[in-house]
Amino acid sequence: MTSWKELQVPQRILMGPGPANVPPQVLNAMTQCPIGHLDPAFLDVMNDVKAMLQAIFQTQNDRTLAVSGTGTAGMETCLGNVIEPGDEVIICVAGFFGDRMCAMAERMGAQVTRLDTEWGTAFEPEQVAAALKKVKRPKAVAIVHAETSTGVLQPLEDISRLAHEYGAFFLVDAVTSLGGVPVKVDAWGIDAIYSASQKCLGSPPGLAPMSVNDRVLKALFNRKRPVHSWYLDLSLVGQYWGTERIYHHTAPINAIYGLREALRLVLEEGLEARWARHLHHHKALVAGIEAMGLQMHAKAGYRLPMLNTVRVPNGIDEAAVRRRLLEDYSIEIAGGLGALRGKIWRIGLMGHSSNRRNVMLFLAAFEEILLDMGYRFDKGAGIEAAAAVYHAAR
Amino acid sequence: MTSWKELQVPQRILMGPGPANVPPQVLNAMTQCPIGHLDPAFLDVMNDVKAMLQAIFQTQNDRTLAVSGTGTAGMETCLGNVIEPGDEVIICVAGFFGDRMCAMAERMGAQVTRLDTEWGTAFEPEQVAAALKKVKRPKAVAIVHAETSTGVLQPLEDISRLAHEYGAFFLVDAVTSLGGVPVKVDAWGIDAIYSASQKCLGSPPGLAPMSVNDRVLKALFNRKRPVHSWYLDLSLVGQYWGTERIYHHTAPINAIYGLREALRLVLEEGLEARWARHLHHHKALVAGIEAMGLQMHAKAGYRLPMLNTVRVPNGIDEAAVRRRLLEDYSIEIAGGLGALRGKIWRIGLMGHSSNRRNVMLFLAAFEEILLDMGYRFDKGAGIEAAAAVYHAAR
Numbered sequence: 206m207t208s209w210k211e212l213q214v215p216q217r218i219l220m221g222p223g224p225a226n227v228p229p230q231v232l233n234a235m236t237q238c239p240i241g242h243l244d245p246a247f248l249d250v251m252n253d254v255k256a257m258l259q260a261i262f263q264t265q266n267d268r269t270l271a272v273s274g275t276g277t278a279g280m281e282t283c284l285g286n287v288i289e290p291g292d293e294v295i296i297c298v299a300g301f302f303g304d305r306m307c308a309m310a311e312r313m314g315a316q317v318t319r320l321d322t323e324w325g326t327a328f329e330p331e332q333v334a335a336a337l338k339k340v341k342r343p344k345a346v347a348i349v350h351a352e353t354s355t356g357v358l359q360p361l362e363d364i365s366r367l368a369h370e371y372g373a374f375f376l377v378d379a380v381t382s383l384g385g386v387p388v389k390v391d392a393w394g395i396d397a398i399y400s401a402s403q404k405c406l407g408s409p410p411g412l413a414p415m416s417v418n419d420r421v422l423k424a425l426f427n428r429k430r431p432v433h434s435w436y437l438d439l440s441l442v443g444q445y446w447g448t449e450r451i452y453h454h455t456a457p458i459n460a461i462y463g464l465r466e467a468l469r470l471v472l473e474e475g476l477e478a479r480w481a482r483h484l485h486h487h488k489a490l491v492a493g494i495e496a497m498g499l500q501m502h503a504k505a506g507y508r509l510p511m512l513n514t515v516r517v518p519n520g521i522d523e524a525a526v527r528r529r530l531l532e533d534y535s536i537e538i539a540g541g542l543g544a545l546r547g548k549i550w551r552i553g554l555m556g557h558s559s560n561r562r563n564v565m566l567f568l569a570a571f572e573e574i575l576l577d578m579g580y581r582f583d584k585g586a587g588i589e590a591a592a593a594v595y596h597a598a599r
Numbered sequence: 600m601t602s603w604k605e606l607q608v609p610q611r612i613l614m615g616p617g618p619a620n621v622p623p624q625v626l627n628a629m630t631q632c633p634i635g636h637l638d639p640a641f642l643d644v645m646n647d648v649k650a651m652l653q654a655i656f657q658t659q660n661d662r663t664l665a666v667s668g669t670g671t672a673g674m675e676t677c678l679g680n681v682i683e684p685g686d687e688v689i690i691c692v693a694g695f696f697g698d699r700m701c702a703m704a705e706r707m708g709a710q711v712t713r714l715d716t717e718w719g720t721a722f723e724p725e726q727v728a729a730a731l732k733k734v735k736r737p738k739a740v741a742i743v744h745a746e747t748s749t750g751v752l753q754p755l756e757d758i759s760r761l762a763h764e765y766g767a768f769f770l771v772d773a774v775t776s777l778g779g780v781p782v783k784v785d786a787w788g789i790d791a792i793y794s795a796s797q798k799c800l801g802s803p804p805g806l807a808p809m810s811v812n813d814r815v816l817k818a819l820f821n822r823k824r825p826v827h828s829w830y831l832d833l834s835l836v837g838q839y840w841g842t843e844r845i846y847h848h849t850a851p852i853n854a855i856y857g858l859r860e861a862l863r864l865v866l867e868e869g870l871e872a873r874w875a876r877h878l879h880h881h882k883a884l885v886a887g888i889e890a891m892g893l894q895m896h897a898k899a900g901y902r903l904p905m906l907n908t909v910r911v912p913n914g915i916d917e918a919a920v921r922r923r924l925l926e927d928y929s930i931e932i933a934g935g936l937g938a939l940r941g942k943i944w945r946i947g948l949m950g951h952s953s954n955r956r957n958v959m960l961f962l963a964a965f966e967e968i969l970l971d972m973g974y975r976f977d978k979g980a981g982i983e984a985a986a987a988v989y990h991a992a993r
């Protein structure tokens with residue numbers, strides 16, 4: 206029998222597309238004693254999580270909860286509780302995660318009308334309007350708010366209005382956006398939305414906050430066929446998160462502790478302040494990147510503050526840069542996914558990771574590595590430009 | 600905006616059907632820095648978890664991993680990756696969780712032949728043999744090894760042999776058994792098995808260890824239709840846990856840290872020693888319970904060491920007893936589920952919770968409360984009988 210050593214993981218600065226670093230208070234909360242999933246004290250914790258998620262999603266939806274799985278489970282829960290086999294759905298694909306939505310919806314038996322736009326751009330409402338005109342009975346329009354694969358922020362309000370004009374539900378992936386940019390579920394008429402714990406919300410991965418409104422619930426309870434998945438069926442999960450408190454599965458107790466603390470910290474900081482913080486450090490990073498002569502992949506005005514995509518200059522091995530960042534600085538950033546593989550870097554500034562120290566260290570390390578690899582630019586310009594953004598804000 | 604307080608949860612002694620208490624080392628491991636799900640250091644952690652699970656499941660199966668969901672997600676993964684719509688499956692129902700398997704399999708479009716036996720008894724191989732004879736093309740026989748709802752241990756070897764004689768896969772729920780009693784996947788010919796992190800393995804809830812053999816994988820890759828769930832599709836999940844390392848979802852990093860430490864502690868204690876420990880404290884508890892004139896619900900010889908079901912005596916309000924245990928002693932035990940609601944208590948001695956201190960404290964508290972509620976028995980007999988078991992073992 207092999208003898209195993211205790212776990213030792215490196216201290217990373219997480220500047221990829223998530224997970225992000227986590228405040229120590231969140232990790233500490235997770236070390237509290239696990240208690241039963243029907244313990245009155247745990248039901249109080251669930252009620253807190255629900256109320257805090259309502260505040261962060263900016264919704265009154267009673268069915269607001271955390272799915273016991275990762276963001277991908279959230280995606281499947283959201284789609285699966287709306288879609289029945291044969292339903293016509295319109296899915297907007299501007300990147301990797303829109304594509305994933307199509308794969309899931311097709312597996313559920315939906316008739317998917319897939320809209321595509323170039324990876325790195327956002328959809329115009331007209332594109333969606335044209336599709337809605339063509340589809341006979343559109344059950345839903347689904348779209349990703351913040352495409353982690355491209356760094357693009359998708360405006361939602363006009364598309365939401367269009368979806369409702371045609372009687373369709375409006376489904377939103379807010380995995381990367383929630384906690385980092387405004388997400389206004391009720392004001393924007395979002396019918397079903399999901400997110401993930403490990404991005405701008407600041408807790409470890411493993412939970413998918415989500416919210417659906419009463420229209421979705423009504424349709425759910427009038428389905429002809431049950432939801433494809435028993436585990437992700439909101440009519441069952443909802444009886445545990447709701448007042449009935451009927452056992453469905455054993456909640457991931459300690460993960461919920463961590464999420465509760467993370468949400469508490471989000472609300473303590475304040476949503477407006479948190480969005481401003483994400484924007485501020487994004488601006489400093491972009492100033493630095495552009496001063497180095499590099500190009501952002503997403504167009505100005507559509508850039509995600511929490512996930513910055515940078516085009517890899519000719520002649521530079523993007524994977525080698527990432528490797529050196531990891532080995533020499535213990536900094537994680539990511540490369541491109543799918544169509545953008547090898548073409549961009551993805552630099553996250555999410556939640557706890559979105560701070561001045563990370564921006565400045567990253568730019569210093571990035572400059573050092575790129576210079577050493579033969580990329581030519583005005584030495585020191587990146588750091589100087591970012592510093593100027595910080596100085597201007599003093 | 601409400602101001603939220605930091606999390607404060609009570610210190611509980613968890614003696615219900617799970618979650619159980621968790622060793623402090625496990626909680627500590629969970630506080631290590633989250634790192635990326637494709638970080639080489641995290642892939643090492645995954646490899647450790649896989650190897651340790653292989654040792655604990657006693658299998659060489661390459662596809663041995665932890666599903667990113669609770670035990671219920673493990674059940675759905677196990678059934679869903681074997682069952683295709685129209686498949687004939689035999690499901691043995693001896694309690695709540697066998698019943699749940701039927702609900703899931705039916706939702707997947709299986710033709711379910713449901714075998715029933717009284718809640719509190721185990722299946723005889725003859726019952727399964729008779730069903731196998733009747734079903735035309737049985738794809739699988741599914742059974743719960745340790746029924747948490749009844750406290751009964753189900754012998755598996757004969758049923759496994761029968762299933763294979765008829766060309767069916769043998770599927771096992773080891774949610775409660777793994778880590779507490781022998782589970783020998785390869786020796787017993789189990790084709791697909793799942794468990795949960797929070798019972799005898801000693802980590803918090805949220806992960807479902809599982810293992811499938813190459814026969815199941817071969818069938819999986821030859822399916823006519825994809826697995827019902829994208830999130831739980833082992834052909835995709837397996838590419839992340841396997842050497843391909845293709846991104847499927849963001850693993851619940853810190854939960855995996857905790858599981859790794861819990862598995863390490865299981866192997867440090869040793870499987871045989873751990874099984875013996877569970878049996879030892881079970882014997883002491885049962886001696887105490889019976890000395891109080893109470894009756895175990897499961898027949899001797901079929902009792903689970905980690906989950907003890909005790910019949911509620913006439914005239915006693917079982918919920919009131921549980922409430923007093925919780926309020927006066929911060930001890931959690933559970934009542935009956937489904938057909939056994941109100942009729943039994945379920946007293947867990949799982950993993951870290953299976954120890955002498957818990958047995959003696961529980962009996963002292965139980966005696967005190969039952970005496971006060973008017974149940975008559977030989978005062979002090981429970982503690983004395985349990986102590987005698989411990990003294991005899993010195």
